[in-house]
Amino acid sequence: MSRKQKRLAIIGGGVGFLLAAVLLVMFAFSQAVAYFYMPADLQKTQIPPETRIRLGGLVAEGSVKRGQGSTVNFAVTDSIGTVKVTYTGILPDLFREGQGVVTEGKFVSGNPDFVADTVLAKHDENYMPKDVADRLKEQGVWKGEEAAK
Amino acid sequence: MIIELGHYALVLALATSILQSLLPIFGALRGDRSLMQVGTTAALATFGLVAVSFAVLTYAHVTSDFSVQNVWENSHSLIPLIYKYSGVWGNHEGSMLLWMLILTFFSALVATFGRNLPETLKANVLSVQAWIATAFCLFILLTSNPFARLLPAPGDGKDLNPVLQDIGLAIHPPLLYLGYVGFSVCFSFAVAALIEGRIDAAWARWVRPWALAAWTCLTAGISMGSYWAYYELGWGGWWFWDPVENASFMPWLAGTALLHSALVMEKREALKIWTVLLAIMTFSMSLLGTFLVRSGVLTSVHAFATDPTRGVFILAILVFFIGGALSLFAFRATHLKAGGLFAPISREGALVFNNLILTTAAATVLTGTLYPLVLEALTGSKISVGPPFFNMTFGLLMLPLLLAVPFGPLLAWKRGDLFGAGQRLFAAVGIGLLIGGIVYYVEHGGPIMALFGIALGVYLIAGSLTDLALRAGLGKVSGSVAFRRLKGLPRSAFGTSLAHMGLGVTLIGIVAVTAFETEHVVEMKPGMTTEAGGYTLRFDGMRQSNGPNYTEDSGHFTVSIGGVNVTEMWSSKRLYTARRMPTTEAGIRSFGASQLYVSLGDAMADGGVVVRIWWKPFILCIWGGTLFMIAGGVVSLSDRRLRVGAPSRAKKPKKLVLEPAE
Numbered sequence: 001m002s003r004k005q006k007r008l009a010i011i012g013g014g015v016g017f018l019l020a021a022v023l024l025v026m027f028a029f030s031q032a033v034a035y036f037y038m039p040a041d042l043q044k045t046q047i048p049p050e051t052r053i054r055l056g057g058l059v060a061e062g063s064v065k066r067g068q069g070s071t072v073n074f075a076v077t078d079s080i081g082t083v084k085v086t087y088t089g090i091l092p093d094l095f096r097e098g099q100g101v102v103t104e105g106k107f108v109s110g111n112p113d114f115v116a117d118t119v120l121a122k123h124d125e126n127y128m129p130k131d132v133a134d135r136l137k138e139q140g141v142w143k144g145e146e147a148a149k
Numbered sequence: 150m151i152i153e154l155g156h157y158a159l160v161l162a163l164a165t166s167i168l169q170s171l172l173p174i175f176g177a178l179r180g181d182r183s184l185m186q187v188g189t190t191a192a193l194a195t196f197g198l199v200a201v202s203f204a205v206l207t208y209a210h211v212t213s214d215f216s217v218q219n220v221w222e223n224s225h226s227l228i229p230l231i232y233k234y235s236g237v238w239g240n241h242e243g244s245m246l247l248w249m250l251i252l253t254f255f256s257a258l259v260a261t262f263g264r265n266l267p268e269t270l271k272a273n274v275l276s277v278q279a280w281i282a283t284a285f286c287l288f289i290l291l292t293s294n295p296f297a298r299l300l301p302a303p304g305d306g307k308d309l310n311p312v313l314q315d316i317g318l319a320i321h322p323p324l325l326y327l328g329y330v331g332f333s334v335c336f337s338f339a340v341a342a343l344i345e346g347r348i349d350a351a352w353a354r355w356v357r358p359w360a361l362a363a364w365t366c367l368t369a370g371i372s373m374g375s376y377w378a379y380y381e382l383g384w385g386g387w388w389f390w391d392p393v394e395n396a397s398f399m400p401w402l403a404g405t406a407l408l409h410s411a412l413v414m415e416k417r418e419a420l421k422i423w424t425v426l427l428a429i430m431t432f433s434m435s436l437l438g439t440f441l442v443r444s445g446v447l448t449s450v451h452a453f454a455t456d457p458t459r460g461v462f463i464l465a466i467l468v469f470f471i472g473g474a475l476s477l478f479a480f481r482a483t484h485l486k487a488g489g490l491f492a493p494i495s496r497e498g499a500l501v502f503n504n505l506i507l508t509t510a511a512a513t514v515l516t517g518t519l520y521p522l523v524l525e526a527l528t529g530s531k532i533s534v535g536p537p538f539f540n541m542t543f544g545l546l547m548l549p550l551l552l553a554v555p556f557g558p559l560l561a562w563k564r565g566d567l568f569g570a571g572q573r574l575f576a577a578v579g580i581g582l583l584i585g586g587i588v589y590y591v592e593h594g595g596p597i598m599a600l601f602g603i604a605l606g607v608y609l610i611a612g613s614l615t616d617l618a619l620r621a622g623l624g625k626v627s628g629s630v631a632f633r634r635l636k637g638l639p640r641s642a643f644g645t646s647l648a649h650m651g652l653g654v655t656l657i658g659i660v661a662v663t664a665f666e667t668e669h670v671v672e673m674k675p676g677m678t679t680e681a682g683g684y685t686l687r688f689d690g691m692r693q694s695n696g697p698n699y700t701e702d703s704g705h706f707t708v709s710i711g712g713v714n715v716t717e718m719w720s721s722k723r724l725y726t727a728r729r730m731p732t733t734e735a736g737i738r739s740f741g742a743s744q745l746y747v748s749l750g751d752a753m754a755d756g757g758v759v760v761r762i763w764w765k766p767f768i769l770c771i772w773g774g775t776l777f778m779i780a781g782g783v784v785s786l787s788d789r790r791l792r793v794g795a796p797s798r799a800k801k802p803k804k805l806v807l808e809p810a811e
Contacts, residue, residue, distance in 0.1 A: 009493045014505050021509045024542050025516055032538040033520075036531035054533050070670045070750065070759045089670055090750035090761050093383075093722070093731040104533070 034104055039081030049109040055083060055116070056102040064097055073113075076101060087116040095119060152217055155205025156296040159246075162198035162253070163286040165191050169256075170279035173272035174344075185268055188275035189260040195282060196250075196257035203237075203250045206295050210237045216302035219243060219295045225308040225727050227698040235319030236309045241443065241459075242295035244322055248439070249285050251323075251330045255359075256282065259334060266355060273341035274334070281333055284466045292459045308698065308727035317377035321370060325397055328367025329435040332404055334359040336432030339425045340474055343481040353415035353424065358786060360411060360428075364404045365782030371397050372775035383733030383748045385668070385763045387771060390539040395518045396438030402511035403431040406504045413500050417562060419491060420501070422482050427504070429478060433471040434511065440467050441518070495565040499557040506550040513542045551605055551656065554649055555612025559619070574608075577615050581608030592665065599664030602656060609653030613646040644785025651777025658742070658770025667764045670750075674757040681745060682764030685709045686718075691758065699723045701734075704749050704758060708738065720747040720760075742769040 036054045037047070047053055055076055063075035063084075071088045074097075085103055095101065105116035169191035176184025206219070211233050215221045223240040224233060232239075238247040256278040263271045289295070312318075338356045342348040374397070379387040388394065410424045444460030491497035517534045525531055555577060559570040585604030589595060618624070620642060621635035671679050673688040680686075689705040703721035707714055720736030736747040743766045750759030 003490060006490065006492060010498070010501065013493070014501075017505055018509060021513060021542075021546060024545060025513055028538045028541045029520070029534075032541055033532045033534050036533060054531075066751075066753065070672060070761075090748060090759055093733055104535075 036102075038078045039076055039083045040078050041081075042083055043081045047107055049107050052104065052106050054102055054104045055085070055114055056100070057083075059095070059097050059099055059101050061097050076103065076114075084113045085116050086113045087119055089117075089119075091119055151205055152209055152214070152296050152298065155202045155209075156294070158198045158201040158205070159286065159290060159296075162195050162202065162249075163283065163290060165195045165198060166253075166279045166282040166286060168279075169195060170276050170283050172276075174276035177269040177272040177276075177345075180269075182268065185272035188272050188279075192253070192256040192260035192275050192278070195279070196253040199246075199250050199253045203246055206243060206246060207234065207237050210234065210243075213306065214302075215304070215306050216298055216300070217295075218297045218299045221299055221303050221306050223306070223309050225306040225698060227727075228309060228314065229697060231316070231319060232309055232314045235313070238322050239309050239313040239318065242289070242293045244326075245285065245289050245293050245443070246295055247323065248326055248330060249282065249289060251326045252278070252282050252285065252333060255331060255334050259337075269345060270338075270341055270352075273344050274337045277337035277340045278333065281337075281470065284469070288459075288462050288466065292462050306727070308725060311699070311723065311725040311728065311730050311732045312381055314725075315377060315381050317373055317381065321373045321377055323370075324366050324373060325370030328363050328365075328370050328404075329397070329400060329438065331359060331363025331366060332400060332407075332428075332432040332435050335363070335407065335428040336470075336474070339428035340477060342425060343474075343477045346481055346484045348421055348425065348485050350415050350418045353411045356428065357408070357411045357415060360404060360407050360431075361782055361786050364401070364408055365779055365786070367397070367401050367404060368775055368778050368782065371401060372772050372779075376772050379768075380735060380737055381732075383735045385735070385746050385748065385761070385765070387662075387768070390517075390536045392518050393438075393442050395514050396441045399511050399514050399518075400431055400434040400438060402507050402514070403427065403434050406507035406511070407431050409500045409503045409507075413497050417491065417497055419497055420504075422485050423504070425482070425485070426478060427508070429471075429474045430508075433467075433474070434515075436467050436470060437515075440464060491562070492564045494560070494567050496557065496560045496562045498565070499553060499560050502553055503550060503557065506546060510543055510546045513546060514539065517542070551609060551652070554609055554652065555615065558613075558616045558645055558649075573619060574612055574615060577608050577611035580611045581605065596664050599660050602660030602664075606653040606655075606657035606660065609656065610650045613649040613653070617642065617646050640788040641785045644781040644783075644788065646781070647784060648778045648781030651774040651779075651781060653774070654770050654777055655772075655774025658767050658772075658774060661767035661770065662765050665766045666768075669762045671760055671762070672753060672757045673760050674755070679760075679762060681762045682740075682743065682766065683710060684715070684740075684745060684764075686745070686747070686762060688758070688760065691752070696723070698727060699725045702749075702752075704736075704747075704760070706736065706747060708745065718745070718747055720749045722749050739769060742767045742773065744768050 034052045034054050036056060037045075039055070039057050042055075057076040057078040060075040060077040060082060063073075063077075065073045067073060070090065071086065072091060073084065073086055075082050075084050077083075085105075087103065087105075102120040103114070103116035104118040104120070105114060107113075108115055169188055172184050172191070173186075173188030176182065176187070206217075208214075209217045209220050210224055211230070213220065213224060213226045213233065215224075219240060219242050220236075223243070224236045228236070236243070238244045256275060259271070259274055259278065263274070266274070335356050338352065338359070342352055371394075374394070375387050378389065378394075379385070407424070407427045410420050410427055413420045414424045440460075440463045444463055517538050521532050521534055555574055556567070556570050559565075559573055560567070581604040584607040585600045588603050589600050617635065617638070620638055621631045623631045623635075625631075626634070667681060669679060669681060673679065675688055675690040678685050678687045685708070687707045687709070689707055692703050692705060694701045694703065701721045701723045703719045706718040706720065708716045708718060716738055718736040718738050721734040723732050723734055724730070725732065733748055736745075738745045743764070746763040746765055748761045748763075750761060752758050
């Protein structure tokens with residue numbers, strides 16, 4: 001191969017690979033990301049069943065009920081809307097009523113509850129998930145650091 | 150008084166590093182030797198001053214001096230001594246001081262061991278190091294002073310964050326920072342070379358040991374962090390694609406690419422411009438990582454505190470260094486002469502392939518990490534990019550690389566024989582498929598991708614050994630000759646082999662645990678049993694106890710197999726009294742490379758407790774593989790040819806001049 005051909009082969013291969021990678025990333029973005037919603041958003045928009053989303057807010061006071069085995073029911077609220085959540089598994093250490101929470105999961109058809117498979121735990125007793133804090137501030141529900149305790 | 154001394158030492162360090170950032174580079178510009186030599190003295194002085202400052206902060210933590218705000222916020226009189234030490238860097242201010250300490254430590258190393266470097270290059274490198282040091286010193290003094298006092302001094306501290314009270318987290322940050330910051334030396338060398346407008350194979354020879362040392366530490370740091378997350382968080386996961394994990398993973402990917410491209414440059418004088426760019430990018434990734442972690446722009450399990458002024462300050466540092474270095478690169482890169490030619494199928498070609506994939510993978514991780522930020526800034530909608538995204542993109546990208554790894558060392562420089570290399574790897578492929586088949590038989594099937602993954606891992610291990618065996622001439626010459634030849638191989642050949650083998654071991658661990666782990670969430674009452682991984686666990690009951698600064702509820706389990714008791718396990722929940730913060734201390738038992746992992750949930754009203762039990766087959770391989778990689782790095786570093794200025798042995802035949810570890 002001549003110098004030019006060699007260079008062309010290497011550059012061509014590289015560009016082709018990069019192009020494939022870009023397509024792959026774009027495909028993954030369309031498939032594998034979860035949008036973040038608050039209960040208030042869900043009053044306005046309908047989420048199709050089986051779509052993975054994140055749902056965040058405060059755990060409503062008095063809403064936590066233990067079901068059979070490790071199934072837990074609780075409600076996530078932002079004082080405008082409230083969504084009931086079903087979760088099977090072990091709740092994070094810092095899960096408490098009145099605390100901020102982010103859950104990930106989906107709605108299934110024929111069931112009004114949000115079925116979560118992940119409930120996020122954070123490393124601080126005052127922790128308020130950033131997404132939730134931002135939105136609560138916007139809606140005027142946020143009462144500063146004290147409210148989160 | 151001592152506290153103020155520490156603060157003062159840090160201010161002095163700022164002064165000396167400003168001197169170091171200006172004088173040597175002026176000296177290099179004007180050919181003034183005495184000015185250039187200021188760099189060495191200043192680098193040592195700066196390191197000494199920062200060390201004093203760090204020692205003072207450590208003293209404050211160890212003596213529990215709660216008049217220092219940093220100590221009050223992150224320590225407690227009752228915590229064990231080791232966590233008083235690790236509490237020094239278990240917080241924002243202290244960890245930035247540690248960053249600074251390690252940065253100046255590396256400058257001091259360059260100053261001490263860089264005697265064989267050309268004078269101007271050394272002066273320029275030290276100046277560039279000092280620019281970084283100055284920026285971070287200013288950052289600490291202006292936004293994150295660890296020596297701020299409290300008046301009157303509180304009676305007791307607020308305690309170190311309980312999840313940080315762990316031996317793993319005591320060692321993880323220093324190792325990680327040694328890696329992060331170690332790449333600053335490569336960065337400084339790259340910028341210095343661009344300033345001088347001259348670069349050759351010798352440059353790569355000087356840079357490679359630094360890159361290798363930094364890479365080894367970073368590997369150890371990431372691995373340690375992953376194991377910590379695994380046993381301390383109690384979620385049973387070992388990698389979450391969390392932004393902060395990504396922040397350390399991106400420099401690792403770029404640094405791995407840098408190691409391989411510097412190899413090409415050292416041996417063949419090719420890929421010069423690319424290597425310089427990669428050196429800049431690697432440290433940029435480290436800076437970006439620091440920014441992501443320290444500014445708290447991303448929602449993350451690691452974000453200690455969020456303070457907008459800090460974020461803006463680090464962002465400014467980031468823009469200045471990355472932007473500055475890239476502009477310099479744009480102006481100067483054309484002056485650098487491109488070197489050696491090679492065919493697409495050759496050792497160089499294989500290493501370019503490696504670089505292409507690793508940098509693309511790093512870019513993908515970067516995109517996934519930053520995309521939520523960008524999208525939120527542009528459209529206001531919030532998304533989470535989690536494991537599904539990264540597994541899909543990163544996993545697929547790695548596949549061709551893993552297949553190609555054993556080929557690299559078997560191809561000749563300049564023009565290689567792909568078919569020949571393939572023939573020599575027949576045995577490795579065969580062993581891989583055989584083990585895959587055995588797993589299929591033992592597991593009665595199993596997902597085809599998992600079988601393929603395990604076969605791939607075995608192929609990687611066998612392929613690395615093939616390389617060593619071929620070099621020793623095993624099978625062609627008598628055993629004793631082969632053994633002598635093996636002993637005579639340069640250490641770097643073993644380094645390469647170990648690191649590549651480690652990749653295979655880690656892959657096997659990842660695949661095995663992903664495909665074959667079992668998880669049960671059950672409510673257990675005392676006396677009840679449950680099965681996991683062939684073992685029977687009996688829950689015996691709960692017990693309360695008190696630690697130095699926590700209370701603990703522990704569940705006791707007896708593990709048996711076929712009716713015979715094998716071992717017992719404790720799994721607990723702790724409540725740290727100072728912060729009223731609960732944590733989970735999972736119960737973990739190893740059986741070979743596999744583990745039983747028991748995590749406690751909430752107690753039920755009827756005396757039962759929710760328990761989560763995992764069987765994690767071959768999970769220890771994940772971290773075991775990184776030990777191989779670290780060993781590979783250390784062995785390669787000990788290769789005499791990598792030592793700066795070491796005379797090269799001429800008696801080695803050309804065939805045996807191998808590449809040091811990647």
